[in-house]
Amino acid sequence: MRRVGLFITCVNDALYPRTPKAVVAVLERLGYEVDFPAAQTCCGQMHANSGYKRDAAALAEDFERVFGGYDAIVTPSGSCAAMARDQYPHLTGSDIGERVHELSEFLIDVAGVEDVGARFPHTVTYHPTCHGTRALGLGDKPLRLLRAVGGIELVDLPAADQCCGFGGTFAVKNGEVSSAMLVDKCRNAADTGAEYLAAADNSCLTHIGGGITRSGGPTPIHYAEILASTA
Template identity: 55%
Template sequence: MNVTLFITCYNDTLFPATGKAVVAVLERLGHTVDFPQAQTCCGQMHYNTGYQNDARHMMMHFLKVFRDAEIVCVPSASCVAMMREHFPKMAAAMPDAAVGRDVTAMLPRVYEFCELLVDKLRSVDTGATFPHTVTLHSTCHSLRGTKIGERPLQLLRAVRGLSYVELPQADQCCGFGGTFSIKNADVSAALLSDKVRAILDTQAEVCTAVDNSCLMHIGGALSRQRAGVRCLHLAEILASTSGEPA
């Protein structure tokens, strides 16, 4: 299948390894991957911080860039949630009814990475090997925004050598919340401290998730504490092989 990658702005800038991993997994499974260089951002940061006018421009740009894509793969549950929850509302508020039609036509073709593998491509086993103890942070947008549910776990369970350990209080927010982490830094840190405690209690070597935004937050604290626990996007674990380990 032809998969068009929306890598997301922060993966592109800060976590290119995640994008490379997505490409590796999809190509290993025999699919063709494309990356339109014109892509930028879904508008989530602006929209959630109150700059909805800016976010609208980003939505329009997104619709233009991905108009002809057969399947859009997004390795971020929160960006997918942004599109599904807010694109239709933003479009509905615009005078041009064509935008609404574009959004309606676009959304069924947008897949979060795990959704794509499990639902569309039916590839729960990605042929990965990752001989480590791993815990999974269920991000708020994977739980409530996109309802990805058990899919990340299904994918992890098929990884050779991987030992999965459940994270206690998995439904608790890590406290990132985008600009919340800056505007309400103390409260954000208090939430993060609970999350880090839960992760350390599992004795896992690696904490994974379907969103690098939460992982940047959690990983930032683990690094500050010199905790010796790695944060890795799920795609990087699924790309890992004994020849090229993550």
């Protein structure tokens, strides 16, 4: 299997186009042909989590129409991968989520590689996002990929397993709690002294980045962009 479908997600499409471009760079470096189906839209996670099951089901059905022809679908988002894998079966009965892989899952479990030929001579700390950790069970897969990057210095993040406080609509509906969690995460990130804070979801990095702009700390970056770097 050398051809994959790329699901870039709404957040990346609107705000972080460098991340899906980085995924393409990494996969093409490894010899994969990457397709970008232009008809892709939202995975429906926001709708499902807010109780709009009918709208979420319609988006899940659309996802299956767009990506149904691919044996492997790669996304730089643990959150959206978890949506397809965990909620699509309940919404539509679809099993397409079994073919959706967060980037580190695809690289390690499918491609069978850890060293993707990257170089990033900077200090980096890593935040394991909740969906990637708890829903997908990524474990140390992103870290294994980062450890193989040339020139990188990885620094442990204190209380890394604690949520950053984003949680999609949680940050809106529970603003005070979310903000308190964010303060803790930003303080721990700053205490590492790292130049960059990496994670597998740009939604979480957006939330953390907002706090860091006020309190100071490492620059947020999706780990796919580190893997794409050859500097």
